[in-house]
Amino acid sequence: MKVIREPRVYLVGRQQVDDAAIERFLEDYGLTWQTDTEVGAERLVEAGGRVCYLSFGKGRRSNAEYIGNLIGQKHGSVLEHAVxxxxxxxxxxxxxxxxxxxxxGWGYSQLSQRYVDESDAAFVVPDVVAEDERAYAVWLRAIEAAHAAYVELVEILQERFKDVPDRTLRRKLARQAARSV
Known part of the structure; x- marks a missing residue:
């Protein structure tokens, strides 16, 4: 069992602008466009908005002003191009x-508590609890008891579901019920 104090965030992917494809579109429609940002996400949001209104050409606002206007107009769907x-x-x-x-605007993939074995679970302690010795002791006893109950329930329920022919389903059924503690 682990106790976690700080979250971790990993940037694992970001979009890449295909400048050649944008240029082909502009040429096909007799349009020109220049933007004042090199940030791919900002360029894609701006391009998405300008496509909606065909508002390409000289004399247009800066990228920041344009995106600010889109937000002000509540045209949030173009923000989804920044991924x-x-x-x-x-x-x-x-x-x-x-x-x-x-x-x-988020898309989610979240840990399956039915599929993943939580016998070695990690628990996130709130700062207000971690900073108070007595509160932390109470919290720690509670999660230790809950963790032990989870492990025991999984064992009991896997035995109960032993006649379920699909081994993966058997584990999922036991784990999802045990996660209730």
């Missing part, structure tokens, strides 16, 4: 649930 991929680890299930609940 980064993160792995966020060491956060509570409560935190991840809030991300999912508020959605805000």
């Amino acid at each position: 980064w991929n993160f792995i966020i680890a060491g956060v509570s299930r409560s935190f991840s649930h809030e991300l999912v609940r508020h959605r805000a």
